Amino acid sequence: MLAIGEFSRLTHLSVRTLRRYHEAGLLVPAAVDRSTGYRSYDADQIPTAQVIHRLRELDVPLPDVRRIIDSSDPGNRAALVSDHLARLEAELDRTRAAVVSLRRLLDPDPVPLSVELRAVPETGVAAIEDDLEIDAVDAWFAGAMAELRAAVGTPAGPAGGVYDNALFEDGRGHVLLHLPAADPPHRGRVRPVTLPAVELAVATHVGSHDDADITYGELGSWVVANALAVAGPVRETYLVGPADDPDPAAWRTEIGWPIFRMA
Known part of the structure; x- marks a missing residue:
């Protein structure tokens, strides 16, 4: 003893x-x-x-x-440890993303944001939409995207999202996820929707979605200085995302801010 x-x-x-x-x-x-x-x-x-x-x-x-x-079951013990390691890796990824974001914010010579003024015509899409709490968007997004892809098959272009201003201002608002389709189906939660024509100031966010707020802030500052913002939902277009490449560094998301063009 x-x-x-x-x-x-x-x-x-x-x-x-x-x-x-x-x-x-x-x-x-x-x-x-x-x-x-x-x-x-x-x-x-x-x-x-x-x-x-x-x-x-x-x-x-x-x-x-x-x-x-x-636990006397080696498989069960291994599963419990693996689950925790996966949570640690996710936390580490979030920490790394936060460090990269902070360095970008504190950079004394930031790279100028490239902004394009774009007229987007009326567009027919297959969509799933709902009113959500902002903390629930990520989980909802994953399920909605999987359902959309299953219903549409081969889309006519990249997926996109339309996010009501109230989602950011009040923490709850309308969210619409869509895929372009020549003949949008009506299946399950998927419905044909016509997105109205809109004028947008568009910037591309490069990398993980976790620090997209920085590009949002830079684009918003550009709009204040160069155009007239209008009351309307923000649009996102997912040029490259998790379904296309597992590496977040390769992801590309267009952020479209509704504007009224000034001379």
């Missing part, structure tokens, strides 16, 4: 941490002296303690650590 101090040195888990794991039922000592409360551990518990140590270094929550330790 090993005293708690010895066990601590062997596992690199502090005495305080070992006590906390005991109280949580995560790593229970092999024996506890009833009169002194001293904890003793078995040498066979060292591998378990080391696994717990590694999992906690990866920020696996204690309830998940307990499920991994308690």
Whole structure:
């Protein structure tokens, strides 16, 4: 049997941490002296303690650590660890994107934004639309895009979105996702829709969608300085997206800001 101090040195888990794991039922000592409360551990518990140590270094929550330790199924343990690693990788991607965005914002000599004034004619599309909370858009988008592609088959051009101003101003608004089609189908949530003609100031956002707000801000500043913004939904066109290339660096999204052209 090993005293708690010895066990601590062997596992690199502090005495305080070992006590906390005991109280949580995560790593229970092999024996506890009833009169002194001293904890003793078995040498066979060292591998378990080391696994717990590694999992906690990866920020696996204690309830998940307990499920991994308690599971007798290697496949289940591997699945639990893989799920957490996937969450860590997603968080790392978000952190990297935030760093890139911050560097771009703090750049003393930013690359000038290229803006095109474009007259977009009335267009018939296959569309799915709904009123959404802004936090729900990403999940809704994925399902709607899959349903659109299944209904349309081979589209006549890139997918696009139309986003009501209220979505950004109030956190809830109308969203319309569409694919151009010669004969838009009427199937499930998919409906034929005619998008009205519009004048747009268009800029292309390069890279992940997570920092598209920076291009939105730059385009908005350009519009204020060079054109007359009008009340109307913002349009996006997904020239290259996740379905075309898994690398976010290759993604290209056109952002169209409704305007009234001035001389």
